[in-house]
Amino acid sequence: MPENEVPAGRGRPGPVLPSWLLESIATSAKDDVWLSAKFKTSDEAEELAKLLHYVNRSTRFAYHVATRRDETAEGHRVLFKAETNG
Incomplete structure (x- = not known):
């Protein structure tokens, strides 16, 4: 089974x-x-933002992801910075 199909949290x-x-x-x-x-x-x-939050909560990925959202006249921006857990 590919890694991206492994069930996450509570099955x-x-x-x-x-x-x-x-x-x-x-x-x-x-x-x-x-x-x-x-x-x-x-x-x-x-x-x-939801996908980044999922990565942050998940035990499948070895990353902590900080996110920030900005809304401007030009559009909506999602900023993120990842750190390796461990």
Whole structure:
């Protein structure tokens, strides 16, 4: 069974994270930098924030992810910085 299909917490499967997001989280942790994504709608920004929160809570991933959301006239931005647990 692939790693991204392993049930998370109490036997419930968690969301499948896109590979680009996992790569971005790993890059943030490795380089100790904040990364950001800009969206036109708040719903899209909320979806990314939920995925980052899931990574932060999950025991499947060895990362602690800090997030921040900003709303500007140009759109909605989600900033995040990952640190490796352990």
